[in-house]
Amino acid sequence: MCGIVGLFAKSAAVEARLGGHVSAMLVQLSDRGPDSAGMALYRDPVPEGSCKLTLYSPDPNEDWAAVAGALAESLGPTDEPQVRATHACLVVEAEASEAVAWVGHVMPRLRVMSAGRSLELYKEVGRPEAFVEQFSLEDVEGSHALGHTRMATESRVTTEASHPFSTGLDLCLVHNGSLSNHNRLRRRLRREGIPFQTDNDTEVAAGYLVWRLREGATLEQALQGCLEDLDGFYTFAVGTADGFAVLRDPIACKPAVLAETDDWVAMASEYRAIAVLPGADEARVWEPSPGVVYAWERVAA
Amino acid sequence: MSVTAAVETVDLSVTSLRELNQRLHDAGRDDRGPRHWRVLHPNGAHALACGLDAEVEVELEGHVGYYCAGMNERATVRVRGNAGTGVAENMMSGLVVVDGSASQSAGATAHGGLLVVKGDVSARCGISLKGADVVVHGSIGHMGAFMAQSGRLVVCGDAGEALGDSIYEARLYVAGEVASLGADCVEKEIGAEHLEELQQLLERAEVEGVDATSFRRYGSARQLYSFRIDNAY
Numbered sequence: 001m002c003g004i005v006g007l008f009a010k011s012a013a014v015e016a017r018l019g020g021h022v023s024a025m026l027v028q029l030s031d032r033g034p035d036s037a038g039m040a041l042y043r044d045p046v047p048e049g050s051c052k053l054t055l056y057s058p059d060p061n062e063d064w065a066a067v068a069g070a071l072a073e074s075l076g077p078t079d080e081p082q083v084r085a086t087h088a089c090l091v092v093e094a095e096a097s098e099a100v101a102w103v104g105h106v107m108p109r110l111r112v113m114s115a116g117r118s119l120e121l122y123k124e125v126g127r128p129e130a131f132v133e134q135f136s137l138e139d140v141e142g143s144h145a146l147g148h149t150r151m152a153t154e155s156r157v158t159t160e161a162s163h164p165f166s167t168g169l170d171l172c173l174v175h176n177g178s179l180s181n182h183n184r185l186r187r188r189l190r191r192e193g194i195p196f197q198t199d200n201d202t203e204v205a206a207g208y209l210v211w212r213l214r215e216g217a218t219l220e221q222a223l224q225g226c227l228e229d230l231d232g233f234y235t236f237a238v239g240t241a242d243g244f245a246v247l248r249d250p251i252a253c254k255p256a257v258l259a260e261t262d263d264w265v266a267m268a269s270e271y272r273a274i275a276v277l278p279g280a281d282e283a284r285v286w287e288p289s290p291g292v293v294y295a296w297e298r299v300a301a
Numbered sequence: 302m303s304v305t306a307a308v309e310t311v312d313l314s315v316t317s318l319r320e321l322n323q324r325l326h327d328a329g330r331d332d333r334g335p336r337h338w339r340v341l342h343p344n345g346a347h348a349l350a351c352g353l354d355a356e357v358e359v360e361l362e363g364h365v366g367y368y369c370a371g372m373n374e375r376a377t378v379r380v381r382g383n384a385g386t387g388v389a390e391n392m393m394s395g396l397v398v399v400d401g402s403a404s405q406s407a408g409a410t411a412h413g414g415l416l417v418v419k420g421d422v423s424a425r426c427g428i429s430l431k432g433a434d435v436v437v438h439g440s441i442g443h444m445g446a447f448m449a450q451s452g453r454l455v456v457c458g459d460a461g462e463a464l465g466d467s468i469y470e471a472r473l474y475v476a477g478e479v480a481s482l483g484a485d486c487v488e489k490e491i492g493a494e495h496l497e498e499l500q501q502l503l504e505r506a507e508v509e510g511v512d513a514t515s516f517r518r519y520g521s522a523r524q525l526y527s528f529r530i531d532n533a534y
Contacts (some may be wrong), residue, residue, distance in 0.1 A: 252424050252442075254403065255386060271385060272345030273320050285364065285383055287404055287423050290443065 001151040002176040003029025003269040004163075004256075005236045006244050007277070008144040008296045011263040014278075018043075019140030021277055022131040025266070026147045027296040028273040030128045033149025036162035037131035038123025040172040040239050045118040051096035054089050054113040054121045054158060064088040067107065070171030074102060085134040086159070087113060087122050096169050111160060116170030118241050123148075123162035143298060146239045148174040154201040155181070161200045168199065168210035175202040176269055177254045179232035199260065205230060207240065223247045223293045237267055243297035252290035259283040265296050309335035314342040322351060329355025329376075345385065350378050353395075370397045373414060389416040392433055405442070408435040411452070417506040424461070427454045430471050436506035446473050447483065455502050459512045465519050473519040474499055476511055487522040 005025040009015040019041065046052050053068070064081040068090055072078040076093035092099050096115040103112050114121035122135045128149045132138065148163035155161045164172040179185075182201040185208060190196065194207040208229065212222035219238065223245060226236070227258055235254040238245045246267050248256055259266045259274045260284045266274050274280050288294050311321050318482055321340065328334025338359045347366040350359045353376035356397070361369070364382035371390040380388070383401035392411040399407075400421030409425070411433030421439035430449035449471035459477035466483020472495070473486075482488075491499075492493030498514045526532050 056458070252405070257404075270345055270366060271383065272347075272366055275344035281363070285401075287402070290424070 002163075002238050003031045003032035003149040004174045004176050004235065004267070005029065005147040005269070005273050006145070006174075006239070006246070006267040008244060008265040009142070009263070010261075010265065010272060014264045015143055016141045018114040018142040018145055019137040021264075022145045022147050023137050024127045024276040025268060025273040026132060026291055028148055028276055029125070029149045029269055032269060033151045033252035034127050035152045035157045036123065036125040036150040036159070037148065037173075038150075038162045038164050039131075039137055039145060039147045040114070040119070040121045040164040040166070040174075041137075041142040041145045042118045042170075042239060042241060043120065043140065045241070046091050048117075049095075049277065050091055050093045050117070051098055051099050051115060052088055052089060052091050052117060052120065053096075053103070053115050054119070056087050056111040056113050057109065058086070058159070059109070060086060062086075062088075062110075064090075067110070071099070071102070071108065072186065074106070075099060084136060086124060087135070089120050096284055114170075114172065116166075116241065118143075119166065119170045119172060119239070121164055121166055121172060123164065124159055125157055144239065144244055146172060146174050146237050146244060149167060153178050155199050158198075158200050161203075163202060165200070165203045165206040167194065167196070167206045168213065171206070171210060171213070172239045173202060173206040173209065174237050175205060175258075177232060177234035177249070179205060179230055179234065181231040185229065193296070201232070205236065206279065219245055220293050220295060227291055235269070236277070240297075243295065245293055245295035246288055247293050248290050249286055250291040256288050257285060258288050258294065259285045267294075307335060308337045308339050310339045310341065312341040313344065318346050318349065322348070325350060325353055325355075325357065325359065328357055329353060333360060341380070347385070350376070353378070364401070373397060383420070384418075388418075389414070389433075392416065402439070408433060412436070415502075415505060423456065426456075427452070427471070429453065434502055436502055436508065438506070438508055440477065443480070444483065446471055446523075453498070453502060455506070457501065457508055465521070468519075468521045469524060470521065472498075474516040475519065476516045479517075479519070482519065484519070485522050485525045486519055489518045489520045491516070491518045 068078045068081045079091040114143045120292040163174045166172040179201040182204040235248045261279045305337045328529045343363045345366040349369045351371045354374040358377040360379045366385040368387045370378040373395045374393040378394045380399040384399045384403040387406045389397040390409045392414045394414040399418045403418045403422045405424040407422045408416040410429045412431045419438045422441045425441040426441040427435045428447045430452040432452045434453045436455040443461035446465045450469040453472045456475045460479045462480045463483035465486030
């Protein structure tokens with residue numbers, strides 16, 4: 001099972017209510033994935049030279065102000081942390097790679113859930129309804145977002161093994177399905193210098209995309225590569241700083257529905273998650289063809 | 302005495318899905334309930350109008366989720382939108398009409414009745430068909446009529462890869478292109494009796510502007526393991 005959702009705002013009104021819309025979509029897919037839930041939001045890009053980190057602490061009493069203070073002392077001016085449940089989003093005047101390395105060395109108890117200039121990534125075990133409430137995502141604005149509700153198959157129910165997965169800057173992936181060649185591919189990617197934090201299959205797919213992009217592929221080419229190199233079944237939704245893309249494996253056991261209006265583009269495992277969006281009745285609704293990459297990108301103004 | 306046929310309207314934004322299905326089942330049980338139902342705001346809910354066994358007509362005003370009109374007997378179910386996975390799955394008799402498109406496994410294992418989809422159908426349309434008729438105004442995806450045993454599948458548009466893989470005795474008619482035929486599926490001649498049944502199916506499914514003579518027929522070459530008498534138990 002598992003449920004995935006994605007929403008790309010085409011109007012200011014949808015941008016202003018992005019978190020609320022995606023929360024409502026996630027709750028609709030609660031029965032597809034009651035084990036854990038997550039959301040990746042693209043919003044408030046920070047200026048060049050700064051980076052945005054989403055960090056997770058297994059300690060519910062984590063002193064995030066102290067973390068921000070230590071970052072500021074070692075790397076550069078750091079904004080006040082925006083805390084959401086077990087996660088905190090920090091903006092630091094430093095290169096993202098530098099900040100990620102610092103967290104790994106100095107505060108290994110923390111997990112870097114995302115790094116980049118606009119991506120924020122929150123995920124936790126428990127039902128989607130509880131997740132949405134704990135993380136107060138209802139009122140968050142943003143340009144686009146992906147979400148996931150998980151029914152675990154390939155690895156344990158933990159915060160780290162929840163989706164979305166981000167293994168590259170401003171890049172994230174949600175997955176409905178399971179991969180069977182992930183162990184071999186993980187070894188190959190580790191040799192290429194791609195780091196992994198879990199034994200989860202989806203993280204390998206996210207790492208694969210990072211590797212292909214690093215080698216010069218476009219997002220579309222990297223996704224085309226999945227059709228050759230990944231064995232298993234999947235519907236993927238991939239988020240980047242500019243938009244998102246959707247791919248289903250050629251056998252297409254896993255569902256996906258796409259819909260578009262003048263105000264938004266949405267994808268979901270099932271239509272009922274799209275039905276909660278404004279104007280869904282009038283949307284153009286279709287099922288993406290197997291093995292075809294669908295992508296939406298924000299055009300620079 | 303003439304009675305104006307009343308339409309019983311149920312709004313799923315107010316009434317629960319379980320209550321709707323229960324009321325539809327009760328209507329069939331004593332044959333005295335409303336004959337004509339109209340359901341508002343289906344919003345992609347699963348198992349709508351499932352397991353009906355009565356001569357009722359149910360109109361669903363919007364997109365529906367999985368297994369709509371599954372196991373249908375005698376009822377007429379009209380979907381004024383798209384349908385999710387497994388519409389009319391295991392239908393026994395009656396009529397199911399989808400005005401929009403349907404997702405995968407439409408009409409799977411259906412034994413009888415007629416399923417009409419006015420848009421397209423994705424993968425595995427009519428998988429393991431057991432005697433029902435399926436008419437698609439548009440095109441179908443890959444592995445249509447996989448292991449279909451009997452019944453007829455009519456596709457006015459194109460068919461995706463591996464049409465009729467491991468097919469038994471179902472008859473397949475396709476007007477457009479077939480991307481590829483599955484194992485043991487071959488093109489067959491169209492005789493007068495085929496044209497006649499095709500013409501009837503097109504009429505019943507309200508297909509217009511497509512000539513019965515433009516179709517090609519496909520079926521089993523009967524060469525797979527199970528067709529060899531030496532392999533019989």
